[in-house]
Amino acid sequence: MNPAIDPRALFNLSYGVYIVSSAWEGKKNGQIINALMQLTSSPICVATCLHKENYTTELVEKSGRFTVSVLEEKVPLKFIGTFGFRCGREIDKFANCQFEIEEGGLPLVTEYALSGIELKVLSVVDVFTHKLFIAQVEKAQVLKEGTPLTYANYHSIKKGKSPANAPSSVFNQIK
Numbered sequence: 001m002n003p004a005i006d007p008r009a010l011f012n013l014s015y016g017v018y019i020v021s022s023a024w025e026g027k028k029n030g031q032i033i034n035a036l037m038q039l040t041s042s043p044i045c046v047a048t049c050l051h052k053e054n055y056t057t058e059l060v061e062k063s064g065r066f067t068v069s070v071l072e073e074k075v076p077l078k079f080i081g082t083f084g085f086r087c088g089r090e091i092d093k094f095a096n097c098q099f100e101i102e103e104g105g106l107p108l109v110t111e112y113a114l115s116g117i118e119l120k121v122l123s124v125v126d127v128f129t130h131k132l133f134i135a136q137v138e139k140a141q142v143l144k145e146g147t148p149l150t151y152a153n154y155h156s157i158k159k160g161k162s163p164a165n166a167p168s169s170v171f172n173q174i175k
């Protein structure tokens with residue numbers, strides 16, 4: 001790594017922990033992300049950054065639509081493990097979790113989720129290993145009251161790690 005870059009400086013950035021889900025031609029999948037932020041308020045747009053090798057990325061690119069589930073602090077590490085450390089090309093991540101099918105066949109994970117958001121992709125930007133999706137919110141609902149899990153608490157309370165495909169995987173080196 002470039003010696004001018006101390007990864008601990010980036011660790012002070014704040015994020016939440018979410019599941020991005022999508023579907024294409026009858027196949028559905030989802031993955032954990034922390035790289036998501038709201039960009040504008042009228043219309044409401046967000047950006048999320050997904051690794052090029054992830055199955056979810058393929059489904060989002062093909063369908064041009066995805067959902068976001070905002071995870072609560074109570075979410076077990078095992079649940080995050082299924083969506084964040086396994087690939088949907090090998091397992092059916094929806095086999096043992098609660099979800100709804102939204103308009104157009106889009107899956108929305110409702111288990112351990114405080115909010116559900118549906119989006120359509122406006123543009124895709126190549127960012128080396130990842131693709132940045134800029135998307136407009138089409139529907140947003142509060143599923144239940146609770147405390148959202150922050151990325152900082154994922155590390156400090158849950159002692160979670162970041163897998164290689166997460167933009168923040170560099171932080172594993174500094175713990």
Ligand SMILES: Cc1cc2nc3c(=O)[nH]c(=O)nc-3n(C[C@H](O)[C@H](O)[C@H](O)COP(=O)(O)O)c2cc1C
Nearest residue numbers: 032033034035050051054055056084087088165166
């Ligand atoms: C806490 C956490 C944060 C993550 N953040 C991202 C992210 O922002 N972008 C990304 O592409 N992958 C991220 N990942 C990694 C993906 O969830 C992981 O590579 C997943 O297995 C991809 O699944 P898929 O191939 O079924 O789509 C994160 C994982 C964890 C546990």
